[in-house]
Amino acid sequence: MTILTLSEYILLAALAIYALASVRIATRKTIGMGLVGLAGLSIAVATILILVNNLYQIAYCKDIALALVLLGPVGTIAFARVLRGDN
Amino acid sequence: MDDIFTIIKAILLLASAVLVLLAALGILRFKDDLERVLYARIHILGVADGACILALLVLGEPLLAGAYFILVPFASHAIANGFYYGEDKQ
Numbered sequence: 182m183t184i185l186t187l188s189e190y191i192l193l194a195a196l197a198i199y200a201l202a203s204v205r206i207a208t209r210k211t212i213g214m215g216l217v218g219l220a221g222l223s224i225a226v227a228t229i230l231i232l233v234n235n236l237y238q239i240a241y242c243k244d245i246a247l248a249l250v251l252l253g254p255v256g257t258i259a260f261a262r263v264l265r266g267d268n
Numbered sequence: 269m270d271d272i273f274t275i276i277k278a279i280l281l282l283a284s285a286v287l288v289l290l291a292a293l294g295i296l297r298f299k300d301d302l303e304r305v306l307y308a309r310i311h312i313l314g315v316a317d318g319a320c321i322l323a324l325l326v327l328g329e330p331l332l333a334g335a336y337f338i339l340v341p342f343a344s345h346a347i348a349n350g351f352y353y354g355e356d357k358q
Contacts, residue, residue, distance in 0.1 A: 185274050194285075196285075202296050231327050250339075265349060
C-alpha cells in the first residue's frame with residue numbers, strides 16, 4: 182500500500198464522519214439547518230464517490246459525483262428562495 | 269520509493285482530511301440555543317467546502333472542483349439570505 186492510497190483511505194474516513202455530522206445537522210427543526218446539512222452532505226458524498234472511483238476504478242461513480250456537484254447547489258438555491266418567501 | 273509528486277499529493281489529501289474533521293467537530297460543537305447559530309454553521313461549511321475542493325483538485329478532477337468553486341458561494345449566500353428574510357424575521 183502506497184502513501185497516496187493510505188491518505189485516500191484517511192480522507193474517506195474523515196468524509197464519512199463529516200457526512201454523519203451533516204446528517205445530524207440536517208435533522209434539526211429549522212429549514213435553514215436542513216439546508217446547511219444537505220449542502221455539506223452533497224459535497225461530502227461527491228468527494229467520497231470520486232475517491233471510490235480512484236480506489237476501486239468504478240467509473241460511473243464519477244458521473245454521479247458530477248450530477249451531485251452541479252445539482253446540489255442548484256437545489257439549495259431553489260429551496261432557499263422558497264424559504265425567503267415574498268418579502 | 270515514492271516520487272516527490274506522490275508525497276505532495278498525499279500531504280495535501282491529509283491536510284484536507286484534517287480540515288474536514290475539524291469542520292465536522294465544529295459544526296456539531298455549537299449549541300442550538302445560540303442566537304443566529306446558522307451563520308456560524310455556514311462559515312464552517314465553507315471550511316469543509318474548501319477542503320473538498322482541494323481534495324478534488326488533487327484527485328485529478330479540476331473541472332468538478334472549478335464548477336463547485338463557482339457554485340458554492342451562491343448557495344451559501346442563498347441560505348443566509350433566505351434565513352435572514354424568512355425564519356429570522358418571524
